Amino acid sequence: MKDLSLHILDIVQNSITANASFIEISIEESHKANKYILKIKDNGKGMSPEMAEKVTDPYVTSRTTRKVGLGLPLLKMNAERTGGQLEIISEEGKGTEVVAVFILNNIDRLPLGDIAGTIVLLASANPTIEFVYSHIVDGERYIFDTREVKEALNEVSINDIHIFKYLKEMINENLDEIKATK
Amino acid sequence: MVKVKSLADLKKIKSELQSKMELREKSENPEKSVQVKVAMATCGIASGAKQVMDFLIEEFEKRGIEAIVTQTGCMGYCYAEPTIEVTVPGKDPLVFGYVNIKKADEIIEKYIKNGELVEGIIPVNYETIEK
Numbered sequence: 414m415k416d417l418s419l420h421i422l423d424i425v426q427n428s429i430t431a432n433a434s435f436i437e438i439s440i441e442e443s444h445k446a447n448k449y450i451l452k453i454k455d456n457g458k459g460m461s462p463e464m465a466e467k468v469t470d471p472y473v474t475s476r477t478t479r480k481v482g483l484g485l486p487l488l489k490m491n492a493e494r495t496g497g498q499l500e501i502i503s504e505e506g507k508g509t510e511v512v513a514v515f516i517l518n519n520i521d522r523l524p525l526g527d528i529a530g531t532i533v534l535l536a537s538a539n540p541t542i543e544f545v546y547s548h549i550v551d552g553e554r555y556i557f558d559t560r561e562v563k564e565a566l567n568e569v570s571i572n573d574i575h576i577f578k579y580l581k582e583m584i585n586e587n588l589d590e591i592k593a594t595k
Numbered sequence: 596m597v598k599v600k601s602l603a604d605l606k607k608i609k610s611e612l613q614s615k616m617e618l619r620e621k622s623e624n625p626e627k628s629v630q631v632k633v634a635m636a637t638c639g640i641a642s643g644a645k646q647v648m649d650f651l652i653e654e655f656e657k658r659g660i661e662a663i664v665t666q667t668g669c670m671g672y673c674y675a676e677p678t679i680e681v682t683v684p685g686k687d688p689l690v691f692g693y694v695n696i697k698k699a700d701e702i703i704e705k706y707i708k709n710g711e712l713v714e715g716i717i718p719v720n721y722e723t724i725e726k
Contacts, residue, residue, distance in 0.1 A: 478671035538666040565602040586600040
């Protein structure tokens, strides 16, 4: 994966497959602690402790179309490359949380990429799932909540192709304001 | 135009869009729209499915084609990623493989607009004559 937003797009797919109806994506940048933390939390069906332990093995996957599952192993690799780590907290019937910690100033930390596009894409491709994206930079935060957006859009669907670019613009403008690291 | 930043700005844009949409006749029902599903598992994303999806959404809007673009998981054609499934109203769905931006453009212009078949179809949903 070329950037973090693509990892997010990929990992969220696991949440969708786990029948989540609510997915929280958060990025917390702390320049003081030199950390860049990505969290993806869902209310999907969760995993057994044995499965949670094994999922970062590329040869473990719950799908049947192919034998390998590279989403989590690739994210783990990229986190560890910077000196960080990946943690998976999961409970059957409750949901799963994936936490990837990156070292902020490490040269191997992936750029964020087109996060606005990723979030809007997820929200519009899965109109029945609610997403909350929060981005925190040293205490300053921006929160994008599809429940609020859907209310504002009212009868216009969130997956209307005419609204796509405006949603993207809204996220980008706010991320610029809190000076999110690109 | 002022940039959209808050939910209030979004509401304003929405009302503007709505008045335009009314003129354009309401073709909201999905049966009338072109439906495109982009395969977006690890394999698809790594081969550039997101760029293709962005391109499709942008171009459908620019070219005035009513369409719904959604994502789906891996269809098992990892070797041919990015793959997309296109359903033109009244026709059977078709799966296209190796879809880059150039190919996506060709699919819009030739298949979606004119109904011409283009190279790169993965025969997944063919029917046999004897049932």
